[in-house]
Amino acid sequence: MRPFKYTRIDTIPSAVKLAGANINAKFLAGGTNILDLMKEDVAQPDELIDISALKLTQIRVLTDGVNKGGVSIGALAKNAETANHELIRMQYPLLTQAILAGASAQIRNMATNGGNIMQRTRCPYFYEVAMPCNKRVPGSGCGAMEGINRMHAIFGWSEKCIAVHPSDMAVALAAYDAIVLVQNREGQQRRFSFTDFHRLPGEMPEKDNNLVAGELITAIELPRNNYADHTYYLKVRDRSSYAFALVSVAAGLELNGNKIASARIAMGGVAHKPWRALRAEQLLAGKEPTEANFKAAAELEMEAAKPLAGNKFKVELGKRSIVRALNVAMNNDGNK
Numbered sequence: 001m002r003p004f005k006y007t008r009i010d011t012i013p014s015a016v017k018l019a020g021a022n023i024n025a026k027f028l029a030g031g032t033n034i035l036d037l038m039k040e041d042v043a044q045p046d047e048l049i050d051i052s053a054l055k056l057t058q059i060r061v062l063t064d065g066v067n068k069g070g071v072s073i074g075a076l077a078k079n080a081e082t083a084n085h086e087l088i089r090m091q092y093p094l095l096t097q098a099i100l101a102g103a104s105a106q107i108r109n110m111a112t113n114g115g116n117i118m119q120r121t122r123c124p125y126f127y128e129v130a131m132p133c134n135k136r137v138p139g140s141g142c143g144a145m146e147g148i149n150r151m152h153a154i155f156g157w158s159e160k161c162i163a164v165h166p167s168d169m170a171v172a173l174a175a176y177d178a179i180v181l182v183q184n185r186e187g188q189q190r191r192f193s194f195t196d197f198h199r200l201p202g203e204m205p206e207k208d209n210n211l212v213a214g215e216l217i218t219a220i221e222l223p224r225n226n227y228a229d230h231t232y233y234l235k236v237r238d239r240s241s242y243a244f245a246l247v248s249v250a251a252g253l254e255l256n257g258n259k260i261a262s263a264r265i266a267m268g269g270v271a272h273k274p275w276r277a278l279r280a281e282q283l284l285a286g287k288e289p290t291e292a293n294f295k296a297a298a299e300l301e302m303e304a305a306k307p308l309a310g311n312k313f314k315v316e317l318g319k320r321s322i323v324r325a326l327n328v329a330m331n332n333d334g335n336k
Contacts, residue, residue, distance in 0.1 A: 001038050008050040012183055012216060020048050020185035020214025027216065028049050029076055030110040032103075033119040041129050042136055043120075052076065056114075056218055069180065069224045075114030075217040079169065080105070082113055094250055097233035098172035104242055112218035116169045117180070117197070120208060121272075122211055122244055123152070123163040134160045135205045138205040142205075150310040151246065154318070155271040161205030162308060165198060165273050167243050172233060174274035175250040175266040179221040182299035185214045203214075205272070227252030227264060231286045234321055245269035247317050249325035253289060260284050260293075265301075265326075270318060277301045280322060289330045291323065300323035 009015050019025050025047040026034055037043035052085035056076040062068055071087050082088055083099035099108065102116075125131045132141035144152055144162050152162040178194040198209050211217075230253040237243040248268035254261040263284040265277035280297035287293045298319040305315045 002041070002044055002046075004038075004045055005047040005266055006050065007047060008053065010053045012054060012056075012218065013185075015049055015051050015054065016183055016185040016214050016216050018047075019216065022047055023213050025049055029112040029115045030078070030112045031105050033115060037120065040127055042127055050215070059087060061087065062221065065221075065225045067221045071222045072219050073113055073222065078109060079103075079106040079111045079113065080115055083108070091228055092172075092176060092225070093228055093230040094175060094228065094233055094252055095169065095172045095222070096248060097231070098168040101233055101235045101248070102168035113169070113220055115171065116167055117220075118209070118217070119167055121146055121163040122166045126163060135163060135201075138204070138206050145308075148310060149308045150242070151269070152308060152311055153271050154305040154307045154311060154314050155267075155275050156200040157272065157306070157308075158203070158205070160200045160203060161201035161272065163201070163205070163272060165208075165271070167274070168233070168235060168245065168248060168268060170198070171248055171266045171268035171274045172250045173220065173222075174276050174294075175252055175264040176225060176227075177221050177264075179223070180217060181219045181221065182211060182215045182217050184216075189218075190215070194274075194331070195276050201272045208272075225252070225264075226254040226261070230329045231334055232263075232325050233257065234328070235327040236317060236321055247314055247321045249321045250330045251322070251325035253284075253326065253329050255289065258288055259273075260287055260289050262327075263297075265297075265322065266319065267322075270305075270314060276334045277322065279304070284326075289326075291327060294320070294323045294326040297326075 017086045026045040028048040028050045056074040058074045062070045083096045125133045131143040173194050180192040182190050233250050235245050235248040245268045250266045252264040263281045264305050267275040280301035283297045
């Protein structure tokens, strides 16, 4: 690990001012990702700004604003306390399921909500500094493109990068149309819809999201929803614990009698960002919640997939995963 300056702060203005003044600085909260990256020499910040003392841990009902009646989760609330909070378990069970499907209990007890959605890809070419990686060293090439790409993207990738986003929590947040609140050093607040927070790789795969230097995530807002009775998070992986998703699906159904009033479907393990399955959602609106309709929606969504040499299996796996997640959500087994 390279030498770095450590600064502990206790106010948001101090944090964003310091970070805005040094493009090589990084925020430190739970430290479950940035410290690993530094140990492997993948990340090389010359300053860590410890924000763990900031009062950004509250989980509460929103009493005003555009998401009145929804819930705000603080950026520094731990993953474990978020997943187990009564408001989340009762009103946003998909988020609880997704968080508990990720990492280990020890990491969930340390990792923060803001850090979770900021975590970087687990692509082995990104972590191996001897290999080319445009995300780590722009312009160096993508080792995975012609290498081992079994775990890589089938949607939205570019010739520059085929890595996938690793977070389970972020997939559920995408399905819930969450809003990310950030603050800059001028004291201004910005709001990102969750689907606009992360980026596809395009020509700049080194940028995971649309934050600018010095901006700090302060909270994530969850709008009110009618999916609590019919949700399920399915994570398909090589082993049952401590493994990232080959394909994951966050599914929620709002029913009106024997028809689907609306559906929410997001996928993980398939793109550089949580992938919202909008085509599948649109097909299901107004339809009966039958396996035949679930299969039609899955087929439609996966038509846009562009698999690589090593991950063609993800197309069929994606179809089956969407159908299974919707079936379980419909039968409410995921919430029992």
